[in-house]
Amino acid sequence: MLDDHWWETTPSGISAGTRLGRPTWEYETEDGELVAVDAATGVRLFRRIGSPEFTHVVEFTEFTTDMDLGDELFTWDGPERPIPSTARSRELLEQPYSVRAAAARQARIPRYWPGGVGTRSSSGNWITGAYQTSLMVPAGRYQVVVDQRPEDGAPFQPGEGSGHVYTWNADGLRFTLVAGIPLSEDDLNRVQESMVEI
Secondary structure, eight states: OOOTTTTOOOEEEEEEEEETTEEEEEEEETTSOEEEEETTTOOEEEEEEEOSSSEEEEEOSOOOOSOOOOGGGGSOOSOOOOOOOHHHHHHHHTSOHHHHHHHTSOOEEESOOTTOOOOEEEEEETTTTEEEEEEEOGGGOSEEEEEEEETTSOOOOOOTTOOEEEEEEETTEEEEEEESSOOOHHHHHHHHHTEEEO
């Protein structure tokens, strides 16, 4: 089990700042993470993580408090999702067995990563059985993507300069792992053995 605080780094100190015309308190960590928090509300207005090669920024572009919001703002007036039809079910049933079997599974992710693994996001296609998961590894220093699809389907094609690419088959699935760092054979084996459905 990972230490709950594996992500912690040491801030260089807290300083006063201004974002969107509002007073903030800000800190930067030793590995380059920068955070700005609204002094009045405690809302994080800005966060930058990552290395110079891969930087991730989340920031508010507008922030207003104590605003009177009318009820119409919370009334849904957009399209409604239709009730699933039998056509979608038939579409899946017409797929090869390997695709149907993969679609019945969930995305698999590693529970082990050298240095720890954190937040994950996953997206997929239940018709094709393909899933792709992004892992957040220590301090966001590099990106890790795990692609999973039926082994008889079209292979995943990582972009040029994506990093180190590892591919293996297991349980009728082809896994492609793209990492910003090279993995030793022992670490790769541990990653493969730790794959669990989410």
